[in-house]
Amino acid sequence: MRLTSPSGPSGTIRVRFFARYAELVGRSEAAVAVPLPATVGDVVRRVRDQLPGARDIPERPLAAVNLRHVKLDASVRDGDEVALLPPIAGG
Amino acid sequence: MRLTSPSGPSGTIRVRFFARYAELVGRSEAAVAVPLPATVGDVVRRVRDQLPGARDIPERPLAAVNLRHVKLDASVRDGDEVALLPPIAGG
Amino acid sequence: MSHLTREPLALDALLAEVSSPECGGTCAFLGTVRDGPEEHGVTAIEYSAYEEMVEGELGRIVAEVGERWSGARVALRHRLGVIRTGEASVAIVAAAPHRAQAFEACRYVIEEVKRRVPVWKKELRADGTEVWVDPSGRPTTRPAHV
Amino acid sequence: MSHLTREPLALDALLAEVSSPECGGTCAFLGTVRDGPEEHGVTAIEYSAYEEMVEGELGRIVAEVGERWSGARVALRHRLGVIRTGEASVAIVAAAPHRAQAFEACRYVIEEVKRRVPVWKKELRADGTEVWVDPSGRPTTRPAHV
Numbered sequence: 001m002r003l004t005s006p007s008g009p010s011g012t013i014r015v016r017f018f019a020r021y022a023e024l025v026g027r028s029e030a031a032v033a034v035p036l037p038a039t040v041g042d043v044v045r046r047v048r049d050q051l052p053g054a055r056d057i058p059e060r061p062l063a064a065v066n067l068r069h070v071k072l073d074a075s076v077r078d079g080d081e082v083a084l085l086p087p088i089a090g091g
Numbered sequence: 092m093r094l095t096s097p098s099g100p101s102g103t104i105r106v107r108f109f110a111r112y113a114e115l116v117g118r119s120e121a122a123v124a125v126p127l128p129a130t131v132g133d134v135v136r137r138v139r140d141q142l143p144g145a146r147d148i149p150e151r152p153l154a155a156v157n158l159r160h161v162k163l164d165a166s167v168r169d170g171d172e173v174a175l176l177p178p179i180a181g182g
Numbered sequence: 183m184s185h186l187t188r189e190p191l192a193l194d195a196l197l198a199e200v201s202s203p204e205c206g207g208t209c210a211f212l213g214t215v216r217d218g219p220e221e222h223g224v225t226a227i228e229y230s231a232y233e234e235m236v237e238g239e240l241g242r243i244v245a246e247v248g249e250r251w252s253g254a255r256v257a258l259r260h261r262l263g264v265i266r267t268g269e270a271s272v273a274i275v276a277a278a279p280h281r282a283q284a285f286e287a288c289r290y291v292i293e294e295v296k297r298r299v300p301v302w303k304k305e306l307r308a309d310g311t312e313v314w315v316d317p318s319g320r321p322t323t324r325p326a327h328v
Numbered sequence: 329m330s331h332l333t334r335e336p337l338a339l340d341a342l343l344a345e346v347s348s349p350e351c352g353g354t355c356a357f358l359g360t361v362r363d364g365p366e367e368h369g370v371t372a373i374e375y376s377a378y379e380e381m382v383e384g385e386l387g388r389i390v391a392e393v394g395e396r397w398s399g400a401r402v403a404l405r406h407r408l409g410v411i412r413t414g415e416a417s418v419a420i421v422a423a424a425p426h427r428a429q430a431f432e433a434c435r436y437v438i439e440e441v442k443r444r445v446p447v448w449k450k451e452l453r454a455d456g457t458e459v460w461v462d463p464s465g466r467p468t469t470r471p472a473h474v
Binding site: 193194197201203204205206207208209210211212213214215216217218219267268279281284285288289292 | 339340343347349350351352353354355356357358359360361362363364365413414425427430431434435438
């Protein structure tokens with residue numbers, strides 16, 4: 001499913017990339033416009049469709065909204081920060 | 092049972108006391124003669140019978156022979172070092 | 183205070199943070215960059231992080247320890263940047279009234295760090311290659327029947 | 329080298345003893361003299377030992393760790409004499425290829441020390457009394473039906 005409703009409100013999401021994902025897209029962040037309401041999964045689809053190099057990011061990556069882990073069905077609001085997180089390897 | 096056989100061989104055991112037991116008997120070691128064969132339990136009985144203050148040592152204390160933990164039915168030989176150990180409280 | 187640093191880690195400062203006369207047991211964990219038989223000539227690891235989120239997650243983990251183990255106190259640091267083989271990347275100290283709590287709290291923190299805290303590592307190998315570490319994909323050996 | 333000392337304990341020296349490029353996880357334990365709610369104004373503890381036997385038991389415990397956890401390395405010290413509240417009486421460091429082994433080995437050592445190593449402590453209390461500690465007899469509260 002792609003959200004393409006042209007008439008509803010839209011939001012701007014700050015998307016952040018880290019580690020291997022940042023290397024893939026050649027940048028550490030992007031502003032992505034999505035029709036609202038939208039989920040993190042919708043933002044991921046937008047990113048993979050629109051950003052050069054982003055096709056190699058998994059369809060279902062780890063994600064965070066506003067510094068907290070979320071599932072891909074979590075909703076996003078205008079101004080949110082969505083981070084796409086490669087497999088965690090700290091410690 | 093008390094080993095009192097007068098005719099058999101006898102051995103001299105170096106008995107060591109630690110911590111509260113050393114306080115009870117007022118000394119850190121004693122030489123104890125026992126008829127052989129004998130067990131650690133026999134040595135403990137001798138000590139409790141013969142040494143002033145030793146009645147307050149339990150009948151079945153922790154014990155070691157030659158620096159290793161043993162049960163009271165372990166045998167002792169002439170020249171062995173038997174240690175009577177209060178409840179261990181290290182660390 | 184930040185849980186992240188680019189300087190070498192030292193346990194002494196962390197021990198001082200948690201010490202208390204009511205704590206009889208202190209358990210510490212140091213994670214160090216390894217070059218063992220499973221690695222392939224790793225000379226260093228470059229650590230990077232989603233720094234703002236790291237602080238949030240670590241703060242939540244520390245709070246969880248206080249809820250799960252009454253009287254436990256935790257301090258920790260994660261180092262970022264290039265860390266050479268043998269040097270520590272993470273240091274955790276947990277003090278508690280009794281030792282079982284200290285061990286459990288310390289173990290909990292490192293397991294949660296590994297699971298939740300957005301830090302990544304890139305192995306720098308002696309042959310010049312660089313490899314992103316993916317714990318979820320390791321080991322890569324396939325079953326014999328595939 | 330002796331495992332016993334009358335000087336304050338420091339983890340640094342023990343960490344240096346066990347560190348190895350093949351060990352990615354290091355777990356340390358410090359047991360400190362406590363003055364908590366279960367104690368009664370303990371100002372210090374006087375530790376004594378059957379010193380020759382302590383060395384033997386600790387050597388055996390270290391050897392057991394090597395048999396149970398392949399690649400694990402252990403260093404430890406037990407302090408004797410009067411140790412004041414807040415100071416460490418025992419320090420254990422276990423390094424291993426992976427963290428689970430390090431935690432398990434460190435925990436094993438302290439549990440075995442508490443169980444097998446002939447060391448005794450006498451609490452020195454603020455009111456001037458001195459009490460031999462008997463872990464087997466603590467807590468001393470009797471069941472309600474007695």
